Amino acid sequence: MRRTLLAVLFFVALVAIWAALVHAKIWSPVLLPSPRSVMDYLTSAARDGTLFSASGVTLRRLLVGYFIGLAIGLPLGLLTASLTFAEDTIGVLALGLQTLPSVCWVPLALLWFGQTEGAMLFVVIMGTVWSVVIATDTGVRTISPIFARAARTMGSGPFHRWIYVILPASLPHLISGMKQGWAFAWRSLMAAEIYVTILTGFGLGHLLHYGRELNAMDQVIGIMLVIVVIGLLADKILFSPWERFLHRRWGTGRT
Amino acid sequence: MSLQEELQGPPPAKLVVDHVSKWFRQKRQNVHALDDVSLEVEEGEFIVIVGPSGCGKSTLLDIIAGLEKPDKGRVLADNQPVHGPGRHRLVMFQESALFPWLNTFGNVMFGLKLKPDLRNRERREVAKFFLRLVGLEKFMEANVHELSGGMKQRVALARALAPNPRVLLMDEPFAALDAMTREQLYGDIQQIWQKRRKTIIFVTHNVREAACLADRVVIMSPTPGRIREIFEVDLPRPRDFNSIEIARHASQLTAALKGYLAPEALSVE
Ligand SMILES: Nc1ncnc2c1ncn2[C@@H]1O[C@H](COP(=O)(O)OP(=O)(O)OP(=O)(O)O)[C@@H](O)[C@H]1O
Numbered sequence A: 001m002r003r004t005l006l007a008v009l010f011f012v013a014l015v016a017i018w019a020a021l022v023h024a025k026i027w028s029p030v031l032l033p034s035p036r037s038v039m040d041y042l043t044s045a046a047r048d049g050t051l052f053s054a055s056g057v058t059l060r061r062l063l064v065g066y067f068i069g070l071a072i073g074l075p076l077g078l079l080t081a082s083l084t085f086a087e088d089t090i091g092v093l094a095l096g097l098q099t100l101p102s103v104c105w106v107p108l109a110l111l112w113f114g115q116t117e118g119a120m121l122f123v124v125i126m127g128t129v130w131s132v133v134i135a136t137d138t139g140v141r142t143i144s145p146i147f148a149r150a151a152r153t154m155g156s157g158p159f160h161r162w163i164y165v166i167l168p169a170s171l172p173h174l175i176s177g178m179k180q181g182w183a184f185a186w187r188s189l190m191a192a193e194i195y196v197t198i199l200t201g202f203g204l205g206h207l208l209h210y211g212r213e214l215n216a217m218d219q220v221i222g223i224m225l226v227i228v229v230i231g232l233l234a235d236k237i238l239f240s241p242w243e244r245f246l247h248r249r250w251g252t253g254r255t
Numbered sequence B: 001m002s003l004q005e006e007l008q009g010p011p012p013a014k015l016v017v018d019h020v021s022k023w024f025r026q027k028r029q030n031v032h033a034l035d036d037v038s039l040e041v042e043e044g045e046f047i048v049i050v051g052p053s054g055c056g057k058s059t060l061l062d063i064i065a066g067l068e069k070p071d072k073g074r075v076l077a078d079n080q081p082v083h084g085p086g087r088h089r090l091v092m093f094q095e096s097a098l099f100p101w102l103n104t105f106g107n108v109m110f111g112l113k114l115k116p117d118l119r120n121r122e123r124r125e126v127a128k129f130f131l132r133l134v135g136l137e138k139f140m141e142a143n144v145h146e147l148s149g150g151m152k153q154r155v156a157l158a159r160a161l162a163p164n165p166r167v168l169l170m171d172e173p174f175a176a177l178d179a180m181t182r183e184q185l186y187g188d189i190q191q192i193w194q195k196r197r198k199t200i201i202f203v204t205h206n207v208r209e210a211a212c213l214a215d216r217v218v219i220m221s222p223t224p225g226r227i228r229e230i231f232e233v234d235l236p237r238p239r240d241f242n243s244i245e246i247a248r249h250a251s252q253l254t255a256a257l258k259g260y261l262a263p264e265a266l267s268v269e
């Protein structure tokens, strides 16, 4: 209760400082709109529906791309961790491509897929897959071999071992890898939406883009806020329960 | 199968280690871990293996368990050659090797779930029975990291006993524990072994522990790992760890061990 109160106070103070700065008229209101005008933009955008439809479009792209990325990345990571051939090929590829900022996929995606949903998905998937592969790979590799040995003496066969020993044992790495994959996916999607006008759907990135075109600073800041809040919520909803479980079971982190 | 039958279980197994040799090939050198080791273990016998570090005790247990393959020779369990690990020969490792992603109960259930001919309700009953046996029924829901070292070893013991293996291979299971807990566990182990008739092979560095637990003590020496001598310990059970008799046997074992050590290693103990 006290923690929530302090957090609320902190954010209220932040907005107050912002309002004070606007009031002091150091910068022109075109560059720094007041909290009130940003609020006004957000409420009007919410009322005419653009905000929700744009968030919906963005989230759909993100979630679909992310889960496809996971579905590809997890098995690939298991593969690179267990076969030397896969390690020398896919493993090296993943390591290389992971260092590539995911925005760099945008030009290629446009040439391959044109101004379509496919291009967006492609960018998100490329942002997700490689970090998930790497995290799964390290997760599996760092498992103490004693777990697998103990399981074998209890009669656990290869398939059973993958499901009930290797995967849960690497869970801490998997979760942090999935989290990293999520962050990359989110970033690459925003980059793609800002730079690419796509006819099939109007996402948050596009709103940001048009905010700039129209010099509508209240829109730019409002949308940025929405993006931050969505990122925060995703973290709390998708990952926090898992992390709490990990802390409780493994006894890591704060107690 | 009824719960009662499940708790009684099949008879203990006879083990034969038949001229087993094992090398570990490394880049620099080959380690000759076991050299022509032969051992016959009767059904329901309690064998303790002692020997200095690196004499191949763990390797021998791994081979009996089927986790490692011998380069020469073979292992027979009930006259059947051992080709891989199997439920009937369970290993309790030096570290507890409990699974941190499961709670205490889940750890004990792991091996039971791999036994096909049990109903889930029976599995839970059996798991509870063994947690009660090691005195941890109050900690069923506890996470592994919330247990003390001794409690972890007791959970590991319950996990090893629950699937009712006919052979229990224990690799210095109590090395990391304090003396008090250890002595309590000696009592528990002897009781379990007597009540539930198992063949136990138990590795230790502690000669007193060996004298207290064993029917026969196998003394090994290193480079290459060999069996040098087998002592019978013919004392009534249950044995008291602190009795004079145990101390006398232990000093005999120590003397024998020192005799087989290379002169430069003598100062270690
Ligand atoms: N996986 C392995 N690879 C290479 N060498 C090994 C391996 N396992 C054991 N060895 C070697 O085999 C020899 C016997 O090892 P082992 O672990 O069986 O000894 P131990 O008697 O159990 O020793 P301790 O009492 O210290 O546990 C040692 O010299 C060790 O270096």
Ligand SMILES: [Mg+2]
Residues within 6 Å of the ligand: B057, B058, B059, B171
């Ligand atoms: Mg050892």
